[in-house]
Amino acid sequence: MKPAQELPRLVPKGKRLNAFLIRLALFSFLAGSLGLTSWSINRLLRLQGQNKALNTTFSRLSIEVEQMQARWTSATIEQLLGRYSELAPQLFAGQDALMAWLKEFRQQLVPLALEANAEFGRAAVSQTPDMKVTTIPATVSIQVKPVEGLESYSSSYQRVLRLTQYLGASVKRADLVELDVSGSSNSVNRAVAVLNFWAGEPDP
Amino acid sequence: MNAPNPGAVPALKLESGGQVTPSVAPKLSEATTFNAPSPGAVPTLKLDSGGHVPQSVAPKVERLPTHPTILSVTWLNGQVRALAVHKGVLEASWECPHEVDDVSGFAAVLRDAVAQTGYHGSTVSVVLAHPRLGQQLLEAPPTKSTGVVRFLERQLQMILYLGVPPDGQPALVRYIQRQVQNLKTFDGEAAWCFEHTIPSRGTNGLLLHLFPKNLLNLLAQGCAKADLFLAGVVPATAVLQSQLQHLPIEKDDIALLAGDTVGATAVIVGRKDGQILLGRTLTGSWNQNPSRFRVDLQRTVLFVNQEFGLNVNGLWLFGPSAADHLAELQTETGVPTHLSPVEYHDLYWARDSLLLLPETTPNLISRAEQQKPHQRLWLKVAACGALLLVLFAVATSLYLGLLMRRERGEFQRMQAKVAELQTRHKELQALDAQLASKQELVKLVSDGRMPPVPGWLLGYLGEAVPPELLLTNLHVRRQEDLWQVKLAGVLQPTTNAAPATLLSNAVALLNQRLAAAPFNVKITSAADLAAHAAGPATRPTVTDWAVHLGALSASRSDPATQFSVEGLMR
Numbered sequence: 203m204k205p206a207q208e209l210p211r212l213v214p215k216g217k218r219l220n221a222f223l224i225r226l227a228l229f230s231f232l233a234g235s236l237g238l239t240s241w242s243i244n245r246l247l248r249l250q251g252q253n254k255a256l257n258t259t260f261s262r263l264s265i266e267v268e269q270m271q272a273r274w275t276s277a278t279i280e281q282l283l284g285r286y287s288e289l290a291p292q293l294f295a296g297q298d299a300l301m302a303w304l305k306e307f308r309q310q311l312v313p314l315a316l317e318a319n320a321e322f323g324r325a326a327v328s329q330t331p332d333m334k335v336t337t338i339p340a341t342v343s344i345q346v347k348p349v350e351g352l353e354s355y356s357s358s359y360q361r362v363l364r365l366t367q368y369l370g371a372s373v374k375r376a377d378l379v380e381l382d383v384s385g386s387s388n389s390v391n392r393a394v395a396v397l398n399f400w401a402g403e404p405d406p
Numbered sequence: 407m408n409a410p411n412p413g414a415v416p417a418l419k420l421e422s423g424g425q426v427t428p429s430v431a432p433k434l435s436e437a438t439t440f441n442a443p444s445p446g447a448v449p450t451l452k453l454d455s456g457g458h459v460p461q462s463v464a465p466k467v468e469r470l471p472t473h474p475t476i477l478s479v480t481w482l483n484g485q486v487r488a489l490a491v492h493k494g495v496l497e498a499s500w501e502c503p504h505e506v507d508d509v510s511g512f513a514a515v516l517r518d519a520v521a522q523t524g525y526h527g528s529t530v531s532v533v534l535a536h537p538r539l540g541q542q543l544l545e546a547p548p549t550k551s552t553g554v555v556r557f558l559e560r561q562l563q564m565i566l567y568l569g570v571p572p573d574g575q576p577a578l579v580r581y582i583q584r585q586v587q588n589l590k591t592f593d594g595e596a597a598w599c600f601e602h603t604i605p606s607r608g609t610n611g612l613l614l615h616l617f618p619k620n621l622l623n624l625l626a627q628g629c630a631k632a633d634l635f636l637a638g639v640v641p642a643t644a645v646l647q648s649q650l651q652h653l654p655i656e657k658d659d660i661a662l663l664a665g666d667t668v669g670a671t672a673v674i675v676g677r678k679d680g681q682i683l684l685g686r687t688l689t690g691s692w693n694q695n696p697s698r699f700r701v702d703l704q705r706t707v708l709f710v711n712q713e714f715g716l717n718v719n720g721l722w723l724f725g726p727s728a729a730d731h732l733a734e735l736q737t738e739t740g741v742p743t744h745l746s747p748v749e750y751h752d753l754y755w756a757r758d759s760l761l762l763l764p765e766t767t768p769n770l771i772s773r774a775e776q777q778k779p780h781q782r783l784w785l786k787v788a789a790c791g792a793l794l795l796v797l798f799a800v801a802t803s804l805y806l807g808l809l810m811r812r813e814r815g816e817f818q819r820m821q822a823k824v825a826e827l828q829t830r831h832k833e834l835q836a837l838d839a840q841l842a843s844k845q846e847l848v849k850l851v852s853d854g855r856m857p858p859v860p861g862w863l864l865g866y867l868g869e870a871v872p873p874e875l876l877l878t879n880l881h882v883r884r885q886e887d888l889w890q891v892k893l894a895g896v897l898q899p900t901t902n903a904a905p906a907t908l909l910s911n912a913v914a915l916l917n918q919r920l921a922a923a924p925f926n927v928k929i930t931s932a933a934d935l936a937a938h939a940a941g942p943a944t945r946p947t948v949t950d951w952a953v954h955l956g957a958l959s960a961s962r963s964d965p966a967t968q969f970s971v972e973g974l975m976r
């Protein structure tokens with residue numbers, strides 16, 4: 203016996219439309235549910251990501267703040283400000299101060315029977331947020347004059363030595379960066395000293 | 407009931423579990439069972455009610471659908487019988503005490519059947535022998551379309567039918583639908599099903615079963631009113647057809663099998679392999695209106711001979727009292743007449759219809775209709791699934807929304823903290839920059855102040871230079887982070903006989919003092935030129951001393967008495 207073939211009948215349009223609508227509705231529910239879930243999860247993940255980034259920022263800022271606070275304790279600040287306030291006397295406030303120093307320097311030469319000639323070089327400027335610091339190099343040539351009647355200890359060497367001690371003891375910053383002393387059997391004849399004068403005015 | 411062996415066919419058990427009518431009850435009372443046969447054997451229906459129902463040769467049990475729960479109803483020209491089957495077990499039967507001729511009364515009959523049999527399933531199938539159910543032979547059209555076209559047609563059909571299994575040939579369906587309009591003998595739309603017949607004279611044939619669609623709808627509605635689903639309406643000829651394989655005939659013999667369907671006769675002409683030439687319903691039977699039945703039977707035999715060119719080799723009768731009419735019918739028809747080896751009993755049609763394979767059985771209920779309960783179930787499951795999914799999605803979204811609210815609160819709190827911290831950070835940064843600038847300035851001006859090392863060295867040389875040496879030149883210069891020191895001089899005028907040695911010793915002493923604290927000068931170059939000019943040391947003579955004394959003044963410019971020292975210090 204051959205198998206009887208049961209064939210599908212034509213399905214009315216209305217039923218087809220119903221079936222299509224049902225499937226469409228099911229698919230819509232499925233897609234909507236998945237979409238809703240996906241959207242909710244994504245939203246939460248995005249917010250969690252933002253929270254994480256914010257936490258990272260908070261941690262970084264906290265560490266930096268702690269580091270800065272640890273670096274600048276009140277004692278450190280006080281000490282720094284104290285040292286900063288001592289800068290002004292060490293620097294030449296301007297040309298007048300430099301001239302006054304030179305004048306005093308020349309006065310020091312008289313009792314030592316020395317002659318000096320200063321020659322200033324080109325100034326170098328160091329810019330800091332608080333102050334413009336200028337370094338002025340000066341070459342001071344010293345001639346030792348023979349002096350009659352001075353005590354034995356006042357040899358030309360000793361006089362030059364005193365002068366260098368004077369230069370080193372200055373309150374104002376005048377760095378003795380080079381010294382060239384020439385002499386003979388009769389002791390020192392001449393000396394050349396290179397000084398760096400530091401000028402500037404710190405902010406109050 | 408014997409439990410089925412693994413791999414064996416399930417057993418049918420017919421028990422007197424439900425209420426049965428008096429006509430059936432004696433036959434099914436007590437242990438009425440279908441014993442599970444060994445594979446290949448024919449199961450027997452054993453009734454121990456005195457042998458009133460004889461053993462019958464039934465179709466092989468392995469054809470029984472797996473554990474069906476169904477109410478199998480036979481409606482044979484007004485006579486209604488019902489057999490309730492629960493998970494393959496024949497539980498109870500019932501016969502309607504009156505004839506049912508009108509379809510409209512079918513719902514009430516079904517309710518009675520359900521009540522009497524205690525059936526608690528939802529599916530019903532009907533074996534139908536009805537005056538309006540007819541059969542027509544039809545030549546199948548030659549297949550013109552190719553396999554590809556058929557495949558495309560099936561795909562198109564699948565798309566258009568939105569998932570209805572594309573198990574048919576659309577062109578054949580359209581052909582049959584057109585033919586049905588011409589062949590039907592009643593008004594209105596026709597319900598139909600068909601089966602293939604044995605090809606004859608080079609053409610394929612179809613046997614169409616036609617039934618008024620409105621009656622079928624009424625039948626389905628009646629079932630629905632009884633809260634039952636009509637899963638199948640099978641012509642009685644289809645049940646009878648299953649007997650062909652049990653007839654003791656040769657392979658190519660043509661048998662005419664006639665089954666009594668209460669006032670009418672279902673006739674099948676076919677071969678032992680189950681294929682048929684035709685099927686038809688004759689008015690009358692050997693019990694009722696036998697003369698007309700005999701005439702119709704003769705005509706059928708002649709029709710087979712004329713239409714197919716084949717002779718009917720045997721006439722087989724199936725039904726009550728058939729044995730009494732064998733000789734008579736053989737004489738009338740001239741065809742050897744036998745009794746069907748399949749024993750008849752009242753529940754034959756109802757029971758054996760369940761053993762038919764649904765895939766090979768003509769059924770007036772279309773497959774789409776049969777699948778409706780499954781589709782409804784699927785729809786419910788899908789709807790429930792979708793609803794659950796939506797609920798799950800909504801619940802998840804609500805829960806996530808709650809989490810988001812918490813996260814957002816945390817985010818806002820953290821934002822405030824970060825803003826506060828940023829303000830503090832900026833303040834500290836400004837302070838840090840300010841203080842760092844001041845610190846840099848302090849470091850530059852105050853810490854960078856250089857000590858007057860040249861002056862100190864000049865003073866130190868007054869003690870460090872040995873008296874034998876005369877220092878003529880001192881040069882101290884700041885070179886990056888180091889002080890560069892250069893000393894030059896001559897040996898003092900001396901009467902020493904070995905001035906070179908004296909000079910060397912004195913320079914060595916000077917170097918030693920310079921290298922020691924406090925200046926710790928690292929001597930990079932020290933040269934007493936006398937060491938290069940002098941030869942091997944010899945004892946000075948008086949003449950040499952005089953010469954040296956005379957040359958004292960000149961020795962100042964003598965390279966042999968000059969020295970120089972170079973070094974670095976911090």
